Amino acid sequence: xxRDTGGGTLPEALLDVMRDPSQGRxxxxxxxxxxxxxxxxxxxxxxxxxxxxxxSDPDLLxxxxxxxxxxxxxxxxxxxxxxxxxxxxxxxxxxAMRHPRATDEALAxxxxxxxxxxxxxxxxxxxxxxxxxxxxQEGDDSHSRARVPDRQEDGDPRQVYASPSDVEDPLAxxxxxxxxxxxxxxxxxxxTPERDDGEERDDPGGDDTQTGAVSDRGVTSGTLAVIRRRLxxxxxxxxxxxxxxxxxxxxxxxxxxxxxxxxxxxxxxxLALWLFHLPDxxxxxxxxxxxxxxxxxxxxxxxDAIHAVRDWGTRPRPWAAVETAELTLADRDAVGIExxxxxxxxxxxxxxxxxxxxxxxxxxxxxxxVYYGNALTDTPHRQPMLSAFGLATLVREHGGDGVPDPRYxxxxxxxxxFGSVDTATDVYGLGAVCYRLCTGRAxxxxxxxxxxxxxxxxxxxPSDAARGVPPALDRAVGKALAARKLTxxxxxxxxxxxxxxxxxxxxx
Amino acid sequence: MSSVEFGLHLLAGxxxxxxxxxxxxxxxxxxxxRFGFYALLNRRATDLPAQRVLWEYLAAVGxxxxxxxxxxxxEIVSSxxxxxxxxxxxxxxxxxxxxxxxxxxxxxxxxxxTDRDGNFVGRRVLELxxxxxxxxxxxxxxxxxxxxxxxxxxxxxxxxxxxxxxxxxxRQTGASMVQGTMIDxxxxxxxPVMAFATLVPAVDLATVAGLPRAVVLHxxxxxxxxxxxxxxxxxxxxRQNLASL
Numbered sequence: 204x205x206r207d208t209g210g211g212t213l214p215e216a217l218l219d220v221m222r223d224p225s226q227g228r229x230x231x232x233x234x235x236x237x238x239x240x241x242x243x244x245x246x247x248x249x250x251x252x253x254x255x256x257x258x259s260d261p262d263l264l265x266x267x268x269x270x271x272x273x274x275x276x277x278x279x280x281x282x283x284x285x286x287x288x289x290x291x292x293x294x295x296x297x298x299a300m301r302h303p304r305a306t307d308e309a310l311a312x313x314x315x316x317x318x319x320x321x322x323x324x325x326x327x328x329x330x331x332x333x334x335x336x337x338x339x340q341e342g343d344d345s346h347s348r349a350r351v352p353d354r355q356e357d358g359d360p361r362q363v364y365a366s367p368s369d370v371e372d373p374l375a376x377x378x379x380x381x382x383x384x385x386x387x388x389x390x391x392x393x394x395t396p397e398r399d400d401g402e403e404r405d406d407p408g409g410d411d412t413q414t415g416a417v418s419d420r421g422v423t424s425g426t427l428a429v430i431r432r433r434l435x436x437x438x439x440x441x442x443x444x445x446x447x448x449x450x451x452x453x454x455x456x457x458x459x460x461x462x463x464x465x466x467x468x469x470x471x472x473x474l475a476l477w478l479f480h481l482p483d484x485x486x487x488x489x490x491x492x493x494x495x496x497x498x499x500x501x502x503x504x505x506x507d508a509i510h511a512v513r514d515w516g517t518r519p520r521p522w523a524a525v526e527t528a529e530l531t532l533a534d535r536d537a538v539g540i541e542x543x544x545x546x547x548x549x550x551x552x553x554x555x556x557x558x559x560x561x562x563x564x565x566x567x568x569x570x571x572x573v574y575y576g577n578a579l580t581d582t583p584h585r586q587p588m589l590s591a592f593g594l595a596t597l598v599r600e601h602g603g604d605g606v607p608d609p610r611y612x613x614x615x616x617x618x619x620x621f622g623s624v625d626t627a628t629d630v631y632g633l634g635a636v637c638y639r640l641c642t643g644r645a646x647x648x649x650x651x652x653x654x655x656x657x658x659x660x661x662x663x664x665p666s667d668a669a670r671g672v673p674p675a676l677d678r679a680v681g682k683a684l685a686a687r688k689l690t691x692x693x694x695x696x697x698x699x700x701x702x703x704x705x706x707x708x709x710x711x
Numbered sequence: 712m713s714s715v716e717f718g719l720h721l722l723a724g725x726x727x728x729x730x731x732x733x734x735x736x737x738x739x740x741x742x743x744x745r746f747g748f749y750a751l752l753n754r755r756a757t758d759l760p761a762q763r764v765l766w767e768y769l770a771a772v773g774x775x776x777x778x779x780x781x782x783x784x785x786e787i788v789s790s791x792x793x794x795x796x797x798x799x800x801x802x803x804x805x806x807x808x809x810x811x812x813x814x815x816x817x818x819x820x821x822x823x824x825t826d827r828d829g830n831f832v833g834r835r836v837l838e839l840x841x842x843x844x845x846x847x848x849x850x851x852x853x854x855x856x857x858x859x860x861x862x863x864x865x866x867x868x869x870x871x872x873x874x875x876x877x878x879x880x881x882r883q884t885g886a887s888m889v890q891g892t893m894i895d896x897x898x899x900x901x902x903p904v905m906a907f908a909t910l911v912p913a914v915d916l917a918t919v920a921g922l923p924r925a926v927v928l929h930x931x932x933x934x935x936x937x938x939x940x941x942x943x944x945x946x947x948x949x950r951q952n953l954a955s956l
Contacts, residue, residue, distance in 0.1 A: 620758040622956040627893070678887050688955055689762060689894045697891030 213248055220252045227256030228263060235270050238291055250294040257298055264302055268309040271295045272321040295321070303436040307519050434461065434476065440516040441524060443467055446476065456570055456606065457594050458523075465513075465524060474513060475528070479521040482601040489601050490517040496593040497523055499562050503592065508553035510573050510590035528588060532569035532636065537643030540671055544706050546587050547637040551699040553589045554629050558695060565624045566595020567632025568611035569639055596624055610645035611635040614658045614686045621658070627688045630695055634662075634683025637702075641665035641672060646684055658686045675705045716790040723925040732932045733787050739939040740780030746942050747773020749949035756956035768810035769949070776803050776908075776942065783935075794857050797865050797912040798849030804869050804912070805841050807905040808876030814898055815879040841875075844868040859919050866916030873909035877902070893952060900945040907937040 217237065220227045227234070234256070237249035257267050274291045299306040310321045438446045443465035452459040458477035465474045482489050497515040504511035515523035538546070550572065554564060564571070573590045595606045599616070607616070613631035615621040638646045646663045647656060662684035664677035679701040685691040692698045722729045747770050754766035779799040785791045812834075844864065851861045880902050889895045911934045918927050 622757070625955045627955055675887075682888060682892060685892070687759065687762070689897075689952065690889070690892050692891050693893040693896050694891075701891065 213245060217245070217248055217252055221248070221255060224252070224255035224259035227252065228260060231256060231263065231266065231270075235274075238274060238294075243290075246290040247293075250290040253294050254297045254301075258301070261302065261305065264298060264305050265309040265312065268295065268298060268306055268321070269313065269317075271298075272310070272313060272317050275321065303519065304439055307436045307439075311518075434478075436519040437476065437478070437516070437522050440518055440522075441465070442514050443524070444469075446474075446524075448476070452478070457591060457598065462527065462529070463524075472513070473527040474524045475526070477523045477525060479523070481520065482598075482603065485601060489597070490521050492597045492600065493517070493521050493594075496597050499560075500592040503557045503560050503562050506553055506556040508549045508586065508588050509557070509592070510588040525590070526575075526588075528573035528575055528590065530574045532572035532574075532587065532639060535569075535574075535643075537669060538640050540641060540665075540669070540673070540676065541706075541709050543637060543640035543665075544676065544702055544709065546640055547633060548699055548702045548706060549586055550589055550636065551633050551695050551702065554633060555695045555699060557589075557592060558626050558629070562592055563596075563624065563626055564589065564592050564629050564632065566591065566607040566612075567629055567636060568607035569636065570608065571595075572636055607632065608645070609652045610647050610649060611639070612652075615688070618658065621686065622688050626695065627691050627693070630683050630692045630698055631685075633695065633698060634680050637676075637680050638663065638665055638684070641676070641680075642668040644668055662686070673705060673708060675701070675708060679705060717788060718790075720787060720790060722787065723928055725925060728925065728929055728932065729787055732783065732928070732935075735932050735935040735939065736780045736783030736787070738780075739935055739942075740777050740784065742939045742942050742946065743773050743776035743780060745773075746946045746949065747771075747777060749773075749946055749953060753949055753953050753956065756953060765810060765813045768806055768813055772803060772806045772810060772904075775799060775806060776938075779803065795849045795853040797862075797915055798845060798852060800908060800911045801848055801865055801869050801872070802845045804872045804876075804905060804909050805845055807901060807908060808872045808879075809838070811876045811883070811898065811901060811905070812879045814894055815883045837875075841868075841872060844871075857918070862915040863919045866913045866919065869909045869912040873905055873913075876905050880905075893948075897945070897948045897952070900941070900948050903941040904938060904945055907934050907941055910934040911938065 214237070216230065216233060220230045220234065231253070234249045234253045238246055238253070253267060253271075257264050271291050271294055274288060275295070310318050313321065434446070434448060445466040447464045447466075448461050449464065450462040452461045454460075455477075458479045461476040461478070463474055463476045465472045479493060494515070494517060497512055500512050501515070503509055504513075510528055511526045513524045513526070515521075537543075550567075554567070557564060567589065571589060571591045572587045574585055574587055598606050609617070611632065613621070613624075613628045615624055615628055635646050638644075642665050651657060662681045664672070664681045666672040666674075666677050679698060682690070682692055682701075683698055719729070722732055750766050750769035750773055754763060754770060757763070757766070779796055782793040782796045782799060786793050786796075845868070848861055848865045848868065851858065852865075855861070880898055883889055883898055884895060884902075889898075911931050914927055914930050914934065917930070918924060
């Protein structure tokens with residue numbers, strides 16, 4: 204059947220509901236019928252009428268959400284156009300953004316299949332509605348604990364930071380983020396609302412209460428308000444009393460990351476809120492695996508040089524609150540031999556501690572070596588930390604590729620003849636990171652990996668690409684980068700021991 | 712041809728020695744079979760040609776050692792007299808030496824492929840000579856009994872094989888490119904196995920020197936137990952490696 208692309212007269216009953224949504228309770232079944240059968244114009248009007256009714260009477264939210272989820276096709280029927288059910292999805296998105304907590308609770312009441320279907324739809328919402336400004340309107344956020352900078356609420360003694368620089372003050376002396384971030388302003392598919400750059404930036408003195416205020420990072424408070432609404436359900440699940448979102452998200456390897464401040468017992472903690480990217484299929488399994496993964500990561504978070512994960516959850520979509528650390532080794536050039544050895548030793552100690560707890564990282568590469576704030580230019584004494592324990596393995600198990608970076612990946616990542624990913628894989632990763640620290644480049648190029656040079660030839664050594672590398676360090680890196688596990692360091696401790704000897708020799 | 716009788720047959724007419732020897736050979740058989748089993752699993756788990764020969768040698772070590780143990784059991788529970796079993800242990804020593812050499816010559820390790828190819832003919836000749844020694848000992852003793860000359864060949868052969876293996880092992884463990892690696896660890900576990908296994912046939916040199924046979928058998932039992940013990944710890948390394956594959 205050809206889908207009507209418009210036109211049609213709106214039924215009088217529908218117009219009545221739109222005129223007076225408070226009388227819409229009895230009309231809900233009728234509105235839902237229109238969603239199934241009407242023309243585009245009628246369906247769209249019915250969807251908005253439904254939203255108006257829910258706005259008017261929030262008690263109807265659960266019923267509306269249930270019926271809308273029922274209309275989400277798990278697999279659209281053959282022959283139906285791609286925009287089939289578009290109005291249903293819009294209505295569900297609107298309700299979810301206006302009432303995230305209540306929507307989450309309504310979804311939780313559904314059977315598992317329908318709950319998953321509904322949540323998948325809402326996960327997509329982040330992308331699908333990135334241009335939406337729903338959140339810039341006054342809405343039901345009375346229960347929301349997510350807050351926005353630049354918005355001091357009357358009577359609220361709690362401080363909400365107005366700018367990234369303010370974040371550092373109460374944490375002076377702590378290892379806080381000192382950069383103010385480096386939001387690249389991109390939101391290509393990352394679920395971040397795109398900024399209405401021109402007008403709002405040019406008119407800072409306009410409507411600065413909600414949509415018009417522009418932070419010193421160029422992010423409108425309206426944009427952040429949208430983010431806040433989207434994240435409020437996450438905040439409800441977290442252990443934080445409040446979370447203030449400071450910035451738009453950055454799309455990173457495993458997650459969209461929001462710089463934020465979390466408050467617990469009136470103490471504020473800088474943190475990064477990760478909203479994990481989801482696989483195309485088997486998301487429930489991914490969420491289970493992620494929970495296990497984060498739990499194990501948290502168990503070792505107290506060790507030195509391990510990027511700490513503070514909290515996590517799976518609703519409304521998998522998320523984690525981790526220490527703020529915005530720079531990675533991937534942003535860094537060669538650091539000099541002594542620093543390279545010292546930092547690799549520190550990372551090796553962290554990996555060794557993880558291995559003692561039975562935790563394998565499985566994906567060490569420069570993007571998993573993180574630094575606090577703007578450490579790279581300010582001082583050479585900031586120390587690296589290892590992040591994302593176990594995530595690479597989980598992502599690969601769910602069809603992800605390119606993790607870890609193939610130029611740094613041990614052969615067993617790509618070829619099972621070399622065995623499974625285990626502690627020896629972390630040895631390889633540390634060797635690759637050490638090579639990177641010494642030389643500023645990867646041990647192999649993409650072409651070399653493509654040609655299989657990383658499994659057939661002799662391992663590369665730092666002296667191939669850097670000067671002043673002692674032979675002992677060449678040997679250590681060469682052994683760590685051995686393609687075959689039999690000829691690789693048996694343990695990270697063995698690697699650390701030889702690096703310590705190199706370090707001592709360099710000190711003499 | 713006389714028929715085989717089953718029942719307790721004392722070694723050197725000594726009940727205590729027989730009891731301890733029985734425990735030793737049963738222990739050795741079980742542990743060697745397990746060692747060979749894990750070597751085969753490692754062989755199956757890896758398709759890398761560079762490692763295949765190593766696992767095959769180690770599997771052979773397990774099998775031949777188990778054969779030695781079984782023969783020892785048969786000597787106690789039947790009328791079979793396997794005087795040649797010292798030659799079987801000599802074969803074990805040779806296989807261990809070749810396994811250690813294979814570790815050394817593995818192309819991923821301390822020598823280049825060029826070195827391997829350059830010495831290939833010489834190595835094959837040496838291998839044939841070693842195999843000839845083993846065959847001479849086994850068949851010679853099987854045919855003519857514990858002849859002093861054959862026992863001497865057995866003892867000297869064991870020491871020569873062990874020396875050959877230790878030479879490669881020492882070079883390997885001394886190489887800085889190997890220290891701390893899994894192969895280094897495996898090698899360090901195989902060297903004691905070879906040491907104790909060597910002493911089992913080598914002790915027969917004492918027989919040649921005139922020491923009573925019963926005393927030599929006592930000493931051999933001790934070294935059989937030590938061989939089994941060392942083999943057990945080496946098996947742990949095989950299991951560890953298998954777990955990572």
